[in-house]
């Protein structure tokens with residue numbers, strides 16, 4: 001059975017932190033809130049504990065994990081090189097939703113990096129996450145706390161629903177408010193390269209570093225190396241999700257299914273101009289921050305409501321929306337495409 005402990009999101013109680021730290025020190029798993037999504041944590045220096053993360057998620061062992069640290073000095077112990085670019089990015093964006101991929105030090109077991117020479121490190125901007133790292137005195141390896149290919153959790157209840165019995169303890173510190181995962185930037189090569197769009201936009205990275213490239217067809221979050229076909233499907237709700245260009249296309253799609261008495265869900269930044277009775281409509285907000293913050297929770301809610309299909313209205317094409325577009329694109333798959 002999984003234990004759930006409520007903690008104050010700003011001032012986590014020391015008893016709860018001590019209990020969670022004890023689980024981690026003993027090689028167990030603790031799910032905890034970060035500002036992006038909930039993480040499924042283990043002692044990053046304990047290869048066996050890290051192995052349990054992969055088992056709990058059902059995630060293939062070839063996808064590296066992010067190591068969470070409580071300050072830049074801690075990050076530097078787990079990398080073998082700390083270039084000027086890392087210093088500048090950490091100063092600008094830590095604590096925050098940015099993961100730096102750097103050559104790993106010998107303290108990082110290969111299980112964390114899936115055998116790669118580089119490790120992702122991140123200092124999260126959440127008092128509970130930071131206090132937990134400090135309480136156990138360990139770096140915490142943590143992917144998003146969802147089963148493999150599932151929608152990432154932004155609330156403790158999402159973790160409990162997905163991983164019950166497979167994690168010793170969940171620290172319930174309320175909602176993760178950024179709502180999409182960290183931006184992952186690779187600093188191992190000649191030019192800094194974004195591997196995954198996320199909470200920190202490309203424009204903000206370029207403002208600090210100058211030249212930054214973006215990996216053209218970014219690998220999938222959960223299965224980056226092999227199986228490119230599979231890799232696209234991620235963050236996927238149980239109900240098939242289809243992207244539609246505009247409200248006109250939405251109404252056409254809905255009309256085409258009108259004969260079947262089924263529950264349908266719609267994700268939209270703004271209210272519809274022409275409301276549709278009976279539809280489960282989620283209006284997420286017209287800024288990328290608002291939209292991202294509610295995206296995963298809305299997908300979980302639509303799944304819980306048992307909708308047969310989800311339609312998502314396209315969001316703007318600019319850089320500020322890149323992370324949201326990426327996550328919507330991955331949730332909508334070839335499988336969910338309608339004839």
Ligand code: TXA
Pocket residue numbers: 034036037038039040063064065066097099101113116118119120122124142143144145180181182183184195196219220221222224
């Ligand atoms: O916001 C986040 O990043 C959340 C919270 C819990 O911190 N974590 C998260 O972890 O999203 P996960 O495992 O779901 O996604 C980690 C991403 C994957 O795309 C992985 O391939 C990439 O980071 N990554 C991690 N270590 C890497 C490395 N050494 N080299 C290249 N990519 C790496």
Ligand code: MG
Pocket residue numbers: 143144152221222
């Ligand atoms: Mg994930």
